Amino acid sequence: MTQDDVRFEIRGSAAWITLNRPERRNALSVELLDGVATALRTAEGDRAVRSVVFAGTGPMFCAGADLTRVLDELGGAGVTDFLRRAAGLFDQVARHPKPVIAAVHGGVVAGGLELVLACDLVLAARGATFADGHARYGMFPAAGGATRLPRRIGANRAKQLLFTAEGWSAQRMYEAGLVTEVVDDDRLAAAAQQLADRIGRLSxxxxxxxxxxxxxxxxxxxxxxxxxxxxxxxxxxxxxxxxxxxxxxxxxxxxxxxxx
Structure with a gap:
Protein backbone atom coordinates (compact mmCIF):
# COMPACT_ATOMS: atom_id res chain seq x y z
CA MET A 1 0.00 0.00 0.00
CA THR A 2 1.41 3.39 -1.01
CA GLN A 3 -0.14 6.85 -0.83
CA ASP A 4 1.35 10.26 -1.48
CA ASP A 5 0.92 11.43 2.11
CA VAL A 6 1.34 8.11 3.93
CA ARG A 7 3.77 5.26 3.39
CA PHE A 8 2.87 1.76 4.56
CA GLU A 9 5.37 -1.07 4.60
CA ILE A 10 5.97 -4.32 6.45
CA ARG A 11 9.36 -4.75 8.10
CA GLY A 12 9.61 -8.10 9.79
CA SER A 13 6.53 -8.40 11.98
CA ALA A 14 5.99 -4.63 12.19
CA ALA A 15 3.81 -2.39 10.05
CA TRP A 16 5.55 0.95 9.53
CA ILE A 17 3.26 3.92 8.94
CA THR A 18 5.32 6.89 7.80
CA LEU A 19 3.96 10.44 7.53
CA ASN A 20 5.19 11.65 4.16
CA ARG A 21 4.62 15.38 3.71
CA PRO A 22 8.16 16.61 4.37
CA GLU A 23 7.58 19.87 2.47
CA ARG A 24 4.85 20.69 5.05
CA ARG A 25 6.75 19.19 8.00
CA ASN A 26 4.31 16.26 7.91
CA ALA A 27 1.44 18.52 8.94
CA LEU A 28 -1.90 16.74 9.28
CA SER A 29 -4.27 17.12 6.35
CA VAL A 30 -7.59 15.38 5.69
CA GLU A 31 -5.86 13.12 3.17
CA LEU A 32 -3.09 12.22 5.60
CA LEU A 33 -5.59 11.40 8.37
CA ASP A 34 -7.56 9.18 5.99
CA GLY A 35 -4.37 7.48 4.82
CA VAL A 36 -3.27 6.70 8.36
CA ALA A 37 -6.72 5.36 9.24
CA THR A 38 -6.60 3.02 6.24
CA ALA A 39 -3.08 1.88 7.16
CA LEU A 40 -4.15 1.12 10.72
CA ARG A 41 -7.04 -1.01 9.50
CA THR A 42 -4.70 -2.87 7.16
CA ALA A 43 -2.27 -3.57 10.01
CA GLU A 44 -5.08 -4.75 12.27
CA GLY A 45 -6.36 -7.19 9.66
CA ASP A 46 -2.94 -8.72 8.93
CA ARG A 47 -2.27 -11.60 11.33
CA ALA A 48 1.44 -11.49 10.51
CA VAL A 49 1.67 -7.92 11.86
CA ARG A 50 2.48 -7.90 15.57
CA SER A 51 3.09 -4.15 16.10
CA VAL A 52 2.77 -0.75 14.42
CA VAL A 53 5.51 1.88 14.16
CA PHE A 54 4.84 5.54 13.36
CA ALA A 55 7.64 7.56 11.75
CA GLY A 56 8.01 10.69 9.65
CA THR A 57 10.04 11.78 6.63
CA GLY A 58 12.06 14.97 6.40
CA PRO A 59 13.44 17.07 9.25
CA MET A 60 10.39 16.83 11.54
CA PHE A 61 8.11 14.08 12.83
CA CYS A 62 4.92 16.17 12.68
CA ALA A 63 4.14 19.88 12.95
CA GLY A 64 0.48 19.40 13.88
CA ALA A 65 -2.54 20.30 11.78
CA ASP A 66 -2.07 21.94 8.39
CA LEU A 67 -4.39 24.77 9.42
CA THR A 68 -3.70 26.93 6.37
CA ARG A 69 -4.91 24.17 4.07
CA VAL A 70 -7.82 23.25 6.35
CA LEU A 71 -9.03 26.86 6.42
CA ASP A 72 -8.64 27.24 2.66
CA GLU A 73 -10.53 24.02 1.89
CA LEU A 74 -13.07 23.82 4.72
CA GLY A 75 -13.36 27.37 6.07
CA GLY A 76 -13.61 28.34 9.72
CA ALA A 77 -16.68 26.19 10.32
CA GLY A 78 -14.80 23.17 9.00
CA VAL A 79 -12.07 23.36 11.64
CA THR A 80 -14.30 21.67 14.22
CA ASP A 81 -15.08 18.86 11.78
CA PHE A 82 -11.36 18.44 11.09
CA LEU A 83 -10.65 18.25 14.82
CA ARG A 84 -13.32 15.59 15.25
CA ARG A 85 -11.75 13.61 12.43
CA ALA A 86 -8.30 13.94 14.04
CA ALA A 87 -9.65 12.97 17.47
CA GLY A 88 -11.32 9.93 15.93
CA LEU A 89 -8.06 8.86 14.32
CA PHE A 90 -6.11 9.25 17.55
CA ASP A 91 -8.73 7.13 19.33
CA GLN A 92 -8.22 4.52 16.58
CA VAL A 93 -4.49 4.58 17.36
CA ALA A 94 -5.04 4.31 21.12
CA ARG A 95 -7.54 1.45 20.77
CA HIS A 96 -5.54 -0.50 18.21
CA PRO A 97 -5.24 -4.10 19.48
CA LYS A 98 -1.53 -4.28 18.61
CA PRO A 99 1.24 -2.32 20.38
CA VAL A 100 1.85 1.03 18.69
CA ILE A 101 5.30 2.62 18.76
CA ALA A 102 6.12 6.24 17.89
CA ALA A 103 9.64 6.85 16.57
CA VAL A 104 10.03 10.61 16.98
CA HIS A 105 12.76 12.70 15.37
CA GLY A 106 13.25 16.41 14.82
CA GLY A 107 10.22 18.02 16.37
CA VAL A 108 6.64 17.15 17.23
CA VAL A 109 4.08 19.86 17.90
CA ALA A 110 0.37 20.24 18.71
CA GLY A 111 -1.60 17.63 16.73
CA GLY A 112 1.62 15.71 16.19
CA LEU A 113 2.06 15.48 19.94
CA GLU A 114 -1.55 14.32 20.26
CA LEU A 115 -0.77 11.51 17.82
CA VAL A 116 2.26 10.52 19.90
CA LEU A 117 0.18 10.59 23.09
CA ALA A 118 -2.14 7.98 21.57
CA CYS A 119 0.77 5.56 21.02
CA ASP A 120 1.76 2.92 23.56
CA LEU A 121 5.55 3.39 23.44
CA VAL A 122 7.59 6.42 22.41
CA LEU A 123 11.18 6.24 21.19
CA ALA A 124 12.83 9.61 20.65
CA ALA A 125 15.96 10.71 18.87
CA ARG A 126 18.24 12.60 21.21
CA GLY A 127 17.77 15.80 19.23
CA ALA A 128 13.97 15.64 19.16
CA THR A 129 11.80 18.29 20.81
CA PHE A 130 8.22 18.09 22.04
CA ALA A 131 5.75 20.97 22.31
CA ASP A 132 2.01 21.52 22.49
CA GLY A 133 2.05 25.01 21.02
CA HIS A 134 -1.69 25.65 20.90
CA ALA A 135 -1.63 28.41 23.52
CA ARG A 136 0.94 30.40 21.54
CA TYR A 137 -1.77 31.34 19.04
CA GLY A 138 -4.79 31.23 21.33
CA MET A 139 -5.82 27.79 20.15
CA PHE A 140 -7.03 24.73 22.03
CA PRO A 141 -5.75 21.13 22.12
CA ALA A 142 -9.03 19.43 21.24
CA ALA A 143 -7.86 16.06 19.92
CA GLY A 144 -6.61 14.55 23.17
CA GLY A 145 -3.77 16.85 24.21
CA ALA A 146 -5.40 18.31 27.30
CA THR A 147 -6.77 14.92 28.33
CA ARG A 148 -4.07 12.36 27.49
CA LEU A 149 -1.04 14.50 28.36
CA PRO A 150 -1.75 14.72 32.13
CA ARG A 151 -2.40 10.98 32.16
CA ARG A 152 1.05 10.40 30.69
CA ILE A 153 3.19 12.95 32.56
CA GLY A 154 1.01 14.18 35.43
CA ALA A 155 -1.15 17.28 35.75
CA ASN A 156 1.58 19.67 36.94
CA ARG A 157 3.98 18.95 34.10
CA ALA A 158 1.15 18.87 31.58
CA LYS A 159 -0.08 22.30 32.64
CA GLN A 160 3.42 23.73 32.35
CA LEU A 161 3.77 22.39 28.82
CA LEU A 162 0.25 23.47 27.81
CA PHE A 163 0.33 26.90 29.46
CA THR A 164 3.76 27.97 28.21
CA ALA A 165 3.80 26.45 24.69
CA GLU A 166 7.51 25.82 25.21
CA GLY A 167 9.47 22.96 23.69
CA TRP A 168 10.87 20.15 25.82
CA SER A 169 13.86 18.03 24.91
CA ALA A 170 13.64 14.28 24.43
CA GLN A 171 15.57 13.80 27.67
CA ARG A 172 13.15 15.99 29.60
CA MET A 173 10.21 14.08 28.16
CA TYR A 174 11.92 10.84 29.17
CA GLU A 175 12.26 12.12 32.72
CA ALA A 176 8.60 13.23 32.63
CA GLY A 177 7.52 9.73 31.60
CA LEU A 178 6.20 10.12 28.04
CA VAL A 179 9.32 8.96 26.21
CA THR A 180 10.27 5.35 26.95
CA GLU A 181 13.78 5.51 25.47
CA VAL A 182 16.12 8.16 24.06
CA VAL A 183 18.54 7.02 21.37
CA ASP A 184 21.13 8.66 19.15
CA ASP A 185 19.54 10.32 16.14
CA ASP A 186 21.10 7.94 13.64
CA ARG A 187 19.88 4.89 15.61
CA LEU A 188 16.20 5.80 15.85
CA ALA A 189 14.87 3.58 13.04
CA ALA A 190 17.05 0.64 14.08
CA ALA A 191 16.01 0.97 17.73
CA ALA A 192 12.32 1.10 16.77
CA GLN A 193 12.72 -2.01 14.63
CA GLN A 194 14.57 -3.84 17.41
CA LEU A 195 11.73 -3.04 19.81
CA ALA A 196 9.15 -4.16 17.25
CA ASP A 197 11.07 -7.38 16.64
CA ARG A 198 11.14 -8.11 20.37
CA ILE A 199 7.39 -7.55 20.60
CA GLY A 200 6.89 -9.71 17.52
CA ARG A 201 8.26 -12.77 19.31
CA LEU A 202 5.59 -12.58 22.03
CA SER A 203 1.96 -13.65 22.02
Missing part, protein backbone atom coordinates in the same frame (compact mmCIF):
# COMPACT_ATOMS: atom_id res chain seq x y z
CA UNK A 204 -0.12 -11.11 20.07
CA UNK A 205 -3.23 -12.27 21.88
CA UNK A 206 -1.56 -11.96 25.27
CA UNK A 207 -0.23 -8.48 24.49
CA UNK A 208 -3.65 -7.35 23.24
CA UNK A 209 -5.19 -8.50 26.53
CA UNK A 210 -2.46 -6.77 28.57
CA UNK A 211 -2.89 -3.52 26.62
CA UNK A 212 -6.64 -3.62 27.19
CA UNK A 213 -6.25 -4.28 30.90
CA UNK A 214 -3.72 -1.46 31.37
CA UNK A 215 -5.79 1.10 29.46
CA UNK A 216 -9.11 0.03 30.97
CA UNK A 217 -7.66 -0.06 34.45
CA UNK A 218 -6.69 3.61 34.24
CA UNK A 219 -10.37 4.47 33.84
CA UNK A 220 -11.68 2.33 36.73
CA UNK A 221 -11.37 2.08 40.48
CA UNK A 222 -8.60 -0.14 41.78
CA UNK A 223 -11.12 -2.78 42.87
CA UNK A 224 -12.85 -2.87 39.49
CA UNK A 225 -9.54 -2.83 37.63
CA UNK A 226 -8.21 -5.79 39.60
CA UNK A 227 -11.39 -7.75 38.94
CA UNK A 228 -11.17 -6.94 35.23
CA UNK A 229 -7.53 -8.06 35.18
CA UNK A 230 -8.38 -11.39 36.78
CA UNK A 231 -11.27 -11.98 34.36
CA UNK A 232 -9.06 -11.18 31.37
CA UNK A 233 -6.40 -13.57 32.64
CA UNK A 234 -8.96 -16.33 33.16
CA UNK A 235 -10.18 -15.91 29.60
CA UNK A 236 -6.64 -15.91 28.21
CA UNK A 237 -5.72 -19.17 29.96
CA UNK A 238 -8.04 -20.97 27.54
CA UNK A 239 -6.08 -19.82 24.49
CA UNK A 240 -3.64 -21.76 22.33
CA UNK A 241 -0.95 -19.15 23.04
CA UNK A 242 -1.22 -19.69 26.79
CA UNK A 243 -0.92 -23.45 26.35
CA UNK A 244 2.04 -23.02 24.01
CA UNK A 245 3.77 -20.80 26.54
CA UNK A 246 3.42 -23.44 29.23
CA UNK A 247 4.73 -26.17 26.93
CA UNK A 248 7.69 -24.03 25.89
CA UNK A 249 8.49 -23.19 29.51
CA UNK A 250 8.44 -26.85 30.49
CA UNK A 251 10.59 -27.84 27.52
CA UNK A 252 12.96 -24.89 27.99
CA UNK A 253 12.51 -23.72 24.40
CA UNK A 254 11.30 -20.56 22.71
CA UNK A 255 7.51 -20.54 22.27
CA UNK A 256 5.88 -20.24 18.85
CA UNK A 257 2.76 -18.12 19.27
CA UNK A 258 -0.08 -18.03 16.73
CA UNK A 259 -2.29 -15.34 18.23
CA UNK A 260 -5.16 -17.64 19.20
Missing amino acids: PLGLARIKDVVDTGLERSLEDALAYELAACAEYTGSRDFAEGLRAFAARREPEFVGE
Whole structure:
Protein backbone atom coordinates (compact mmCIF):
# COMPACT_ATOMS: atom_id res chain seq x y z
CA MET A 1 0.00 0.00 0.00
CA THR A 2 1.41 3.39 -1.01
CA GLN A 3 -0.14 6.85 -0.83
CA ASP A 4 1.35 10.26 -1.48
CA ASP A 5 0.92 11.43 2.11
CA VAL A 6 1.34 8.11 3.93
CA ARG A 7 3.77 5.26 3.39
CA PHE A 8 2.87 1.76 4.56
CA GLU A 9 5.37 -1.07 4.60
CA ILE A 10 5.97 -4.32 6.45
CA ARG A 11 9.36 -4.75 8.10
CA GLY A 12 9.61 -8.10 9.79
CA SER A 13 6.53 -8.40 11.98
CA ALA A 14 5.99 -4.63 12.19
CA ALA A 15 3.81 -2.39 10.05
CA TRP A 16 5.55 0.95 9.53
CA ILE A 17 3.26 3.92 8.94
CA THR A 18 5.32 6.89 7.80
CA LEU A 19 3.96 10.44 7.53
CA ASN A 20 5.19 11.65 4.16
CA ARG A 21 4.62 15.38 3.71
CA PRO A 22 8.16 16.61 4.37
CA GLU A 23 7.58 19.87 2.47
CA ARG A 24 4.85 20.69 5.05
CA ARG A 25 6.75 19.19 8.00
CA ASN A 26 4.31 16.26 7.91
CA ALA A 27 1.44 18.52 8.94
CA LEU A 28 -1.90 16.74 9.28
CA SER A 29 -4.27 17.12 6.35
CA VAL A 30 -7.59 15.38 5.69
CA GLU A 31 -5.86 13.12 3.17
CA LEU A 32 -3.09 12.22 5.60
CA LEU A 33 -5.59 11.40 8.37
CA ASP A 34 -7.56 9.18 5.99
CA GLY A 35 -4.37 7.48 4.82
CA VAL A 36 -3.27 6.70 8.36
CA ALA A 37 -6.72 5.36 9.24
CA THR A 38 -6.60 3.02 6.24
CA ALA A 39 -3.08 1.88 7.16
CA LEU A 40 -4.15 1.12 10.72
CA ARG A 41 -7.04 -1.01 9.50
CA THR A 42 -4.70 -2.87 7.16
CA ALA A 43 -2.27 -3.57 10.01
CA GLU A 44 -5.08 -4.75 12.27
CA GLY A 45 -6.36 -7.19 9.66
CA ASP A 46 -2.94 -8.72 8.93
CA ARG A 47 -2.27 -11.60 11.33
CA ALA A 48 1.44 -11.49 10.51
CA VAL A 49 1.67 -7.92 11.86
CA ARG A 50 2.48 -7.90 15.57
CA SER A 51 3.09 -4.15 16.10
CA VAL A 52 2.77 -0.75 14.42
CA VAL A 53 5.51 1.88 14.16
CA PHE A 54 4.84 5.54 13.36
CA ALA A 55 7.64 7.56 11.75
CA GLY A 56 8.01 10.69 9.65
CA THR A 57 10.04 11.78 6.63
CA GLY A 58 12.06 14.97 6.40
CA PRO A 59 13.44 17.07 9.25
CA MET A 60 10.39 16.83 11.54
CA PHE A 61 8.11 14.08 12.83
CA CYS A 62 4.92 16.17 12.68
CA ALA A 63 4.14 19.88 12.95
CA GLY A 64 0.48 19.40 13.88
CA ALA A 65 -2.54 20.30 11.78
CA ASP A 66 -2.07 21.94 8.39
CA LEU A 67 -4.39 24.77 9.42
CA THR A 68 -3.70 26.93 6.37
CA ARG A 69 -4.91 24.17 4.07
CA VAL A 70 -7.82 23.25 6.35
CA LEU A 71 -9.03 26.86 6.42
CA ASP A 72 -8.64 27.24 2.66
CA GLU A 73 -10.53 24.02 1.89
CA LEU A 74 -13.07 23.82 4.72
CA GLY A 75 -13.36 27.37 6.07
CA GLY A 76 -13.61 28.34 9.72
CA ALA A 77 -16.68 26.19 10.32
CA GLY A 78 -14.80 23.17 9.00
CA VAL A 79 -12.07 23.36 11.64
CA THR A 80 -14.30 21.67 14.22
CA ASP A 81 -15.08 18.86 11.78
CA PHE A 82 -11.36 18.44 11.09
CA LEU A 83 -10.65 18.25 14.82
CA ARG A 84 -13.32 15.59 15.25
CA ARG A 85 -11.75 13.61 12.43
CA ALA A 86 -8.30 13.94 14.04
CA ALA A 87 -9.65 12.97 17.47
CA GLY A 88 -11.32 9.93 15.93
CA LEU A 89 -8.06 8.86 14.32
CA PHE A 90 -6.11 9.25 17.55
CA ASP A 91 -8.73 7.13 19.33
CA GLN A 92 -8.22 4.52 16.58
CA VAL A 93 -4.49 4.58 17.36
CA ALA A 94 -5.04 4.31 21.12
CA ARG A 95 -7.54 1.45 20.77
CA HIS A 96 -5.54 -0.50 18.21
CA PRO A 97 -5.24 -4.10 19.48
CA LYS A 98 -1.53 -4.28 18.61
CA PRO A 99 1.24 -2.32 20.38
CA VAL A 100 1.85 1.03 18.69
CA ILE A 101 5.30 2.62 18.76
CA ALA A 102 6.12 6.24 17.89
CA ALA A 103 9.64 6.85 16.57
CA VAL A 104 10.03 10.61 16.98
CA HIS A 105 12.76 12.70 15.37
CA GLY A 106 13.25 16.41 14.82
CA GLY A 107 10.22 18.02 16.37
CA VAL A 108 6.64 17.15 17.23
CA VAL A 109 4.08 19.86 17.90
CA ALA A 110 0.37 20.24 18.71
CA GLY A 111 -1.60 17.63 16.73
CA GLY A 112 1.62 15.71 16.19
CA LEU A 113 2.06 15.48 19.94
CA GLU A 114 -1.55 14.32 20.26
CA LEU A 115 -0.77 11.51 17.82
CA VAL A 116 2.26 10.52 19.90
CA LEU A 117 0.18 10.59 23.09
CA ALA A 118 -2.14 7.98 21.57
CA CYS A 119 0.77 5.56 21.02
CA ASP A 120 1.76 2.92 23.56
CA LEU A 121 5.55 3.39 23.44
CA VAL A 122 7.59 6.42 22.41
CA LEU A 123 11.18 6.24 21.19
CA ALA A 124 12.83 9.61 20.65
CA ALA A 125 15.96 10.71 18.87
CA ARG A 126 18.24 12.60 21.21
CA GLY A 127 17.77 15.80 19.23
CA ALA A 128 13.97 15.64 19.16
CA THR A 129 11.80 18.29 20.81
CA PHE A 130 8.22 18.09 22.04
CA ALA A 131 5.75 20.97 22.31
CA ASP A 132 2.01 21.52 22.49
CA GLY A 133 2.05 25.01 21.02
CA HIS A 134 -1.69 25.65 20.90
CA ALA A 135 -1.63 28.41 23.52
CA ARG A 136 0.94 30.40 21.54
CA TYR A 137 -1.77 31.34 19.04
CA GLY A 138 -4.79 31.23 21.33
CA MET A 139 -5.82 27.79 20.15
CA PHE A 140 -7.03 24.73 22.03
CA PRO A 141 -5.75 21.13 22.12
CA ALA A 142 -9.03 19.43 21.24
CA ALA A 143 -7.86 16.06 19.92
CA GLY A 144 -6.61 14.55 23.17
CA GLY A 145 -3.77 16.85 24.21
CA ALA A 146 -5.40 18.31 27.30
CA THR A 147 -6.77 14.92 28.33
CA ARG A 148 -4.07 12.36 27.49
CA LEU A 149 -1.04 14.50 28.36
CA PRO A 150 -1.75 14.72 32.13
CA ARG A 151 -2.40 10.98 32.16
CA ARG A 152 1.05 10.40 30.69
CA ILE A 153 3.19 12.95 32.56
CA GLY A 154 1.01 14.18 35.43
CA ALA A 155 -1.15 17.28 35.75
CA ASN A 156 1.58 19.67 36.94
CA ARG A 157 3.98 18.95 34.10
CA ALA A 158 1.15 18.87 31.58
CA LYS A 159 -0.08 22.30 32.64
CA GLN A 160 3.42 23.73 32.35
CA LEU A 161 3.77 22.39 28.82
CA LEU A 162 0.25 23.47 27.81
CA PHE A 163 0.33 26.90 29.46
CA THR A 164 3.76 27.97 28.21
CA ALA A 165 3.80 26.45 24.69
CA GLU A 166 7.51 25.82 25.21
CA GLY A 167 9.47 22.96 23.69
CA TRP A 168 10.87 20.15 25.82
CA SER A 169 13.86 18.03 24.91
CA ALA A 170 13.64 14.28 24.43
CA GLN A 171 15.57 13.80 27.67
CA ARG A 172 13.15 15.99 29.60
CA MET A 173 10.21 14.08 28.16
CA TYR A 174 11.92 10.84 29.17
CA GLU A 175 12.26 12.12 32.72
CA ALA A 176 8.60 13.23 32.63
CA GLY A 177 7.52 9.73 31.60
CA LEU A 178 6.20 10.12 28.04
CA VAL A 179 9.32 8.96 26.21
CA THR A 180 10.27 5.35 26.95
CA GLU A 181 13.78 5.51 25.47
CA VAL A 182 16.12 8.16 24.06
CA VAL A 183 18.54 7.02 21.37
CA ASP A 184 21.13 8.66 19.15
CA ASP A 185 19.54 10.32 16.14
CA ASP A 186 21.10 7.94 13.64
CA ARG A 187 19.88 4.89 15.61
CA LEU A 188 16.20 5.80 15.85
CA ALA A 189 14.87 3.58 13.04
CA ALA A 190 17.05 0.64 14.08
CA ALA A 191 16.01 0.97 17.73
CA ALA A 192 12.32 1.10 16.77
CA GLN A 193 12.72 -2.01 14.63
CA GLN A 194 14.57 -3.84 17.41
CA LEU A 195 11.73 -3.04 19.81
CA ALA A 196 9.15 -4.16 17.25
CA ASP A 197 11.07 -7.38 16.64
CA ARG A 198 11.14 -8.11 20.37
CA ILE A 199 7.39 -7.55 20.60
CA GLY A 200 6.89 -9.71 17.52
CA ARG A 201 8.26 -12.77 19.31
CA LEU A 202 5.59 -12.58 22.03
CA SER A 203 1.96 -13.65 22.02
CA PRO A 204 -0.12 -11.11 20.07
CA LEU A 205 -3.23 -12.27 21.88
CA GLY A 206 -1.56 -11.96 25.27
CA LEU A 207 -0.23 -8.48 24.49
CA ALA A 208 -3.65 -7.35 23.24
CA ARG A 209 -5.19 -8.50 26.53
CA ILE A 210 -2.46 -6.77 28.57
CA LYS A 211 -2.89 -3.52 26.62
CA ASP A 212 -6.64 -3.62 27.19
CA VAL A 213 -6.25 -4.28 30.90
CA VAL A 214 -3.72 -1.46 31.37
CA ASP A 215 -5.79 1.10 29.46
CA THR A 216 -9.11 0.03 30.97
CA GLY A 217 -7.66 -0.06 34.45
CA LEU A 218 -6.69 3.61 34.24
CA GLU A 219 -10.37 4.47 33.84
CA ARG A 220 -11.68 2.33 36.73
CA SER A 221 -11.37 2.08 40.48
CA LEU A 222 -8.60 -0.14 41.78
CA GLU A 223 -11.12 -2.78 42.87
CA ASP A 224 -12.85 -2.87 39.49
CA ALA A 225 -9.54 -2.83 37.63
CA LEU A 226 -8.21 -5.79 39.60
CA ALA A 227 -11.39 -7.75 38.94
CA TYR A 228 -11.17 -6.94 35.23
CA GLU A 229 -7.53 -8.06 35.18
CA LEU A 230 -8.38 -11.39 36.78
CA ALA A 231 -11.27 -11.98 34.36
CA ALA A 232 -9.06 -11.18 31.37
CA CYS A 233 -6.40 -13.57 32.64
CA ALA A 234 -8.96 -16.33 33.16
CA GLU A 235 -10.18 -15.91 29.60
CA TYR A 236 -6.64 -15.91 28.21
CA THR A 237 -5.72 -19.17 29.96
CA GLY A 238 -8.04 -20.97 27.54
CA SER A 239 -6.08 -19.82 24.49
CA ARG A 240 -3.64 -21.76 22.33
CA ASP A 241 -0.95 -19.15 23.04
CA PHE A 242 -1.22 -19.69 26.79
CA ALA A 243 -0.92 -23.45 26.35
CA GLU A 244 2.04 -23.02 24.01
CA GLY A 245 3.77 -20.80 26.54
CA LEU A 246 3.42 -23.44 29.23
CA ARG A 247 4.73 -26.17 26.93
CA ALA A 248 7.69 -24.03 25.89
CA PHE A 249 8.49 -23.19 29.51
CA ALA A 250 8.44 -26.85 30.49
CA ALA A 251 10.59 -27.84 27.52
CA ARG A 252 12.96 -24.89 27.99
CA ARG A 253 12.51 -23.72 24.40
CA GLU A 254 11.30 -20.56 22.71
CA PRO A 255 7.51 -20.54 22.27
CA GLU A 256 5.88 -20.24 18.85
CA PHE A 257 2.76 -18.12 19.27
CA VAL A 258 -0.08 -18.03 16.73
CA GLY A 259 -2.29 -15.34 18.23
CA GLU A 260 -5.16 -17.64 19.20
